[in-house]
Amino acid sequence: MTGDLSPIDKAKFVAARRAADIVQDGMRVGLGTGSTAAWMVRRLGDRVQQEGLRIKAVPTSTRTAQLARELGIEVVSLDQAGWLDLTIDGADEFDGDLNLIKGGGGAHLQEKIVATASDQMIVIADAGKEVETLGAFPLPVEVIPFGWQTTRTLIQEALDTMDVLGTSAALRMNGEAPFVTDEGNHILDLHLQRIGNARQLALVLNQVPGVVENGLFIDICDKVVIGHGDGRVELRDINDGTIELDQSVEAGENLFSDLAD
Numbered sequence: 001m002t003g004d005l006s007p008i009d010k011a012k013f014v015a016a017r018r019a020a021d022i023v024q025d026g027m028r029v030g031l032g033t034g035s036t037a038a039w040m041v042r043r044l045g046d047r048v049q050q051e052g053l054r055i056k057a058v059p060t061s062t063r064t065a066q067l068a069r070e071l072g073i074e075v076v077s078l079d080q081a082g083w084l085d086l087t088i089d090g091a092d093e094f095d096g097d098l099n100l101i102k103g104g105g106g107a108h109l110q111e112k113i114v115a116t117a118s119d120q121m122i123v124i125a126d127a128g129k130e131v132e133t134l135g136a137f138p139l140p141v142e143v144i145p146f147g148w149q150t151t152r153t154l155i156q157e158a159l160d161t162m163d164v165l166g167t168s169a170a171l172r173m174n175g176e177a178p179f180v181t182d183e184g185n186h187i188l189d190l191h192l193q194r195i196g197n198a199r200q201l202a203l204v205l206n207q208v209p210g211v212v213e214n215g216l217f218i219d220i221c222d223k224v225v226i227g228h229g230d231g232r233v234e235l236r237d238i239n240d241g242t243i244e245l246d247q248s249v250e251a252g253e254n255l256f257s258d259l260a261d
């Protein structure tokens with residue numbers, strides 16, 4: 001079975017598993033969206049079934065909500081939970097300050113609200129997501145459908161004043177039709193190549209009328225759990241600067257054998 005998983009998927013799996021094991025009984029937990037987050041939700045589902053772990057989970061998309069419910073995890077709304085102990089989510093890119101690009105799965109609006117309403121955000125990612133400077137991954141910007149082409153023009157004008165290399169903004173498609181988010185909006189993917197000042201760009205984008213939220217997560221992530229294809233896992237904490245490295249390749253291989261179903 002392990003042969004079926006690519007090294008990237010193995011890396012995502014070990015990172016997700018390690019982060020899911022940080023969750024403690026009684027916690028209110030934000031559940032991210034995407035393939036890495038799905039591994040984490042599955043592991044939490046196992047813990048609920050096998051250990052009797054009791055958590056209240058706030059999903060960041062209808063996809064994640066459905067998966068969590070199927071696995072027997074108690075799902076509540078963010079307003080019911082009020083505030084969360086922890087959110088665990090994937091990312092498309094992270095830099096040395098643990099600033100992120102998210103939204104490759106189109107869920108960054110709810111993801112940002114949920115992560116911001118948490119004591120701690122832990123990102124789970126394969127090592128290939130780490131970058132020196134954000135921007136190689138196209139930056140998702142959620143816009144309302146009304147007048148989206150005008151919004152795109154306004155975004156491009158704003159980008160012309162910024163320290164970015166490119167300015168092309170592509171409407172995300174789902175087959176022949178525009179992609180529609182859980183909130184009924186569209187997404188413009190900004191192909192910028194390199195974002196010189198991510199903090200400033202995040203503020204500028206959200207000032208454009210029609211923009212609902214951009215995929216830059218600045219000063220939101222506290223910790224990253226980085227998985228490697230051979231089972232090694234690295235934990236980095238931005239608050240105290242600690243780095244832990246689990247070199248147990250063998251442990252990673254045992255984990256992969258758990259995937260036999």
Ligand SMILES: O=C(CO)[C@H](O)[C@H](O)COP(=O)(O)O
Pocket residue numbers: 032033034035036037089090091092101102103104105106107108111
């Ligand atoms: O931001 C996201 C969804 O909006 C995801 O976390 C991000 O796209 C990473 O996805 P994956 O874990 O599948 O690589």
